[in-house]
Amino acid sequence: MKDVFARLASDLLSVIIFLAVYLLTDNVILATAVAIAGAFAQVIYARLKGQPLHYMTYASLALVIVLGGITLLTNDPRFMLAKPSIAHFAIGAIMLKRGWMLRYMPPVIVETVPEYVTIAGYAWAALMFVIGAGMMAVAATGDLKLWAFYLMVVAGGAKILAFAVQYFVLWLIVTNRRRAAARA
The missing domain is CATH 1.20.58 (Methane Monooxygenase Hydroxylase; Chain G, domain 1)
Known part of the structure:
Protein backbone atom coordinates (compact mmCIF):
# COMPACT_ATOMS: atom_id res chain seq x y z
CA MET A 1 0.00 0.00 0.00
CA LEU A 81 -5.50 21.38 -13.45
CA ALA A 82 -6.81 19.00 -16.14
CA LYS A 83 -3.73 16.75 -15.91
CA PRO A 84 -4.98 14.53 -13.06
CA SER A 85 -8.32 14.09 -14.87
CA ILE A 86 -6.59 12.81 -17.97
CA ALA A 87 -4.48 10.48 -15.82
CA HIS A 88 -7.64 9.14 -14.14
CA PHE A 89 -9.27 8.54 -17.54
CA ALA A 90 -6.17 6.67 -18.76
CA ILE A 91 -6.00 4.54 -15.62
CA GLY A 92 -9.73 3.83 -15.86
CA ALA A 93 -9.28 2.68 -19.46
CA ILE A 94 -6.47 0.34 -18.39
CA MET A 95 -8.68 -1.02 -15.60
CA LEU A 96 -11.30 -2.07 -18.15
CA LYS A 97 -9.10 -5.06 -18.98
CA ARG A 98 -10.87 -8.15 -17.65
CA GLY A 99 -9.17 -9.62 -14.59
CA TRP A 100 -6.49 -6.92 -14.23
CA MET A 101 -6.91 -6.92 -10.47
CA LEU A 102 -6.35 -10.66 -9.99
CA ARG A 103 -2.56 -10.32 -9.91
CA TYR A 104 -2.78 -7.90 -6.99
CA MET A 105 -4.93 -10.16 -4.82
CA PRO A 106 -3.79 -12.76 -2.28
CA PRO A 107 -4.05 -16.37 -3.50
CA VAL A 108 -6.93 -17.17 -1.14
CA ILE A 109 -9.10 -14.54 -2.82
CA VAL A 110 -8.05 -15.50 -6.36
CA GLU A 111 -8.83 -19.15 -5.64
CA THR A 112 -12.11 -18.50 -3.83
CA VAL A 113 -13.83 -15.54 -5.54
CA PRO A 114 -12.15 -14.61 -8.86
CA GLU A 115 -15.49 -13.52 -10.35
CA TYR A 116 -15.93 -10.90 -7.61
CA VAL A 117 -12.40 -9.63 -8.15
CA THR A 118 -13.22 -9.11 -11.83
CA ILE A 119 -16.36 -7.17 -10.87
CA ALA A 120 -14.31 -5.11 -8.41
CA GLY A 121 -11.86 -4.31 -11.21
CA TYR A 122 -14.66 -2.89 -13.33
CA ALA A 123 -15.95 -0.95 -10.33
CA TRP A 124 -12.50 0.60 -9.91
CA ALA A 125 -12.48 1.58 -13.59
CA ALA A 126 -15.88 3.26 -13.16
CA LEU A 127 -14.61 5.06 -10.06
CA MET A 128 -11.60 6.41 -12.00
CA PHE A 129 -13.89 7.73 -14.75
CA VAL A 130 -16.24 9.38 -12.24
CA ILE A 131 -13.35 10.96 -10.31
CA GLY A 132 -11.77 12.16 -13.56
CA ALA A 133 -15.03 13.71 -14.77
CA GLY A 134 -15.61 15.39 -11.43
CA MET A 135 -12.07 16.71 -11.35
CA MET A 136 -12.44 18.05 -14.90
CA ALA A 137 -15.67 19.80 -13.94
CA VAL A 138 -14.08 21.35 -10.86
CA ALA A 139 -10.98 22.37 -12.86
CA ALA A 140 -13.23 24.12 -15.39
CA THR A 141 -14.46 26.45 -12.64
CA GLY A 142 -10.92 27.75 -12.18
CA ASP A 143 -11.35 27.73 -8.39
CA LEU A 144 -7.99 26.40 -7.21
CA LYS A 145 -9.04 25.92 -3.60
CA LEU A 146 -12.08 23.90 -4.63
CA TRP A 147 -9.94 21.89 -7.05
CA ALA A 148 -7.31 21.18 -4.37
CA PHE A 149 -10.07 20.09 -1.98
CA TYR A 150 -11.53 17.80 -4.63
CA LEU A 151 -8.15 16.30 -5.51
CA MET A 152 -7.02 15.66 -1.95
CA VAL A 153 -10.23 15.07 -0.01
CA VAL A 154 -12.92 13.93 -2.43
CA ALA A 155 -10.82 11.90 -4.89
CA GLY A 156 -8.44 10.63 -2.22
CA GLY A 157 -11.27 9.84 0.19
CA ALA A 158 -13.26 8.03 -2.50
CA LYS A 159 -10.29 5.77 -3.25
CA ILE A 160 -9.66 5.02 0.41
CA LEU A 161 -13.36 4.30 0.97
CA ALA A 162 -13.51 2.08 -2.14
CA PHE A 163 -10.46 0.14 -0.97
CA ALA A 164 -12.00 -0.38 2.49
CA VAL A 165 -15.36 -1.47 1.07
CA GLN A 166 -13.65 -3.84 -1.37
CA TYR A 167 -11.52 -5.34 1.38
CA PHE A 168 -14.52 -5.87 3.67
CA VAL A 169 -16.80 -7.30 0.96
CA LEU A 170 -14.17 -9.71 -0.37
CA TRP A 171 -13.27 -10.81 3.16
CA LEU A 172 -16.95 -11.40 3.93
CA ILE A 173 -17.53 -13.42 0.75
CA VAL A 174 -14.39 -15.54 1.22
CA THR A 175 -15.28 -16.20 4.87
CA ASN A 176 -18.83 -17.27 3.96
CA ARG A 177 -17.66 -19.54 1.15
CA ARG A 178 -15.05 -21.18 3.38
CA ARG A 179 -17.66 -21.81 6.08
CA ALA A 180 -20.05 -23.27 3.52
CA ALA A 181 -17.30 -25.52 2.12
CA ALA A 182 -16.37 -26.70 5.63
CA ARG A 183 -20.01 -27.62 6.34
CA ALA A 184 -20.34 -29.51 3.05
Missing part, protein backbone atom coordinates in the same frame (compact mmCIF):
# COMPACT_ATOMS: atom_id res chain seq x y z
CA LYS A 2 2.90 2.33 0.79
CA ASP A 3 4.20 1.81 -2.76
CA VAL A 4 0.80 2.77 -4.21
CA PHE A 5 0.76 6.08 -2.32
CA ALA A 6 4.40 6.77 -3.28
CA ARG A 7 3.61 6.19 -6.96
CA LEU A 8 0.49 8.36 -6.74
CA ALA A 9 2.46 11.18 -5.12
CA SER A 10 5.12 10.81 -7.79
CA ASP A 11 2.52 10.99 -10.58
CA LEU A 12 0.92 14.08 -9.03
CA LEU A 13 4.15 15.84 -8.01
CA SER A 14 4.17 18.34 -10.88
CA VAL A 15 0.53 19.28 -10.24
CA ILE A 16 1.21 19.63 -6.50
CA ILE A 17 4.23 21.84 -7.28
CA PHE A 18 2.13 23.90 -9.68
CA LEU A 19 -0.63 24.36 -7.12
CA ALA A 20 1.76 25.27 -4.29
CA VAL A 21 3.69 27.83 -6.35
CA TYR A 22 0.51 29.29 -7.82
CA LEU A 23 -1.17 29.66 -4.42
CA LEU A 24 1.99 31.26 -2.99
CA THR A 25 2.69 33.65 -5.86
CA ASP A 26 -0.59 33.98 -7.80
CA ASN A 27 1.62 33.76 -10.90
CA VAL A 28 0.46 31.21 -13.49
CA ILE A 29 3.59 31.57 -15.63
CA LEU A 30 5.98 30.98 -12.74
CA ALA A 31 3.92 28.09 -11.33
CA THR A 32 3.74 26.38 -14.72
CA ALA A 33 7.45 26.84 -15.43
CA VAL A 34 8.37 25.42 -12.01
CA ALA A 35 5.99 22.47 -12.53
CA ILE A 36 7.50 21.67 -15.93
CA ALA A 37 11.02 21.96 -14.48
CA GLY A 38 9.95 19.73 -11.59
CA ALA A 39 8.66 17.06 -13.99
CA PHE A 40 11.94 17.08 -15.91
CA ALA A 41 13.92 16.97 -12.64
CA GLN A 42 11.87 14.00 -11.49
CA VAL A 43 12.73 12.03 -14.67
CA ILE A 44 16.40 13.02 -14.51
CA TYR A 45 16.59 12.03 -10.83
CA ALA A 46 15.05 8.61 -11.56
CA ARG A 47 17.51 8.08 -14.43
CA LEU A 48 20.50 9.01 -12.26
CA LYS A 49 19.30 6.63 -9.53
CA GLY A 50 18.89 3.85 -12.11
CA GLN A 51 15.19 3.52 -11.36
CA PRO A 52 13.04 2.05 -14.11
CA LEU A 53 10.80 4.59 -15.79
CA HIS A 54 7.35 3.28 -16.61
CA TYR A 55 4.96 4.30 -19.35
CA MET A 56 2.97 6.45 -16.92
CA THR A 57 6.11 8.44 -16.03
CA TYR A 58 6.64 9.40 -19.66
CA ALA A 59 2.91 10.01 -20.17
CA SER A 60 2.90 12.27 -17.10
CA LEU A 61 5.90 14.21 -18.40
CA ALA A 62 4.27 14.61 -21.83
CA LEU A 63 1.04 15.83 -20.23
CA VAL A 64 2.92 18.37 -18.12
CA ILE A 65 4.79 19.65 -21.17
CA VAL A 66 1.70 19.86 -23.41
CA LEU A 67 -0.75 21.18 -20.81
CA GLY A 68 1.93 23.40 -19.29
CA GLY A 69 2.68 24.81 -22.74
CA ILE A 70 -1.00 25.56 -23.31
CA THR A 71 -1.19 27.10 -19.83
CA LEU A 72 1.81 29.32 -20.67
CA LEU A 73 0.27 30.36 -23.99
CA THR A 74 -3.15 31.15 -22.55
CA ASN A 75 -2.17 32.21 -19.02
CA ASP A 76 -5.00 29.94 -17.82
CA PRO A 77 -4.29 27.49 -14.96
CA ARG A 78 -7.23 25.25 -15.84
CA PHE A 79 -5.13 23.37 -18.39
CA MET A 80 -2.63 22.28 -15.74
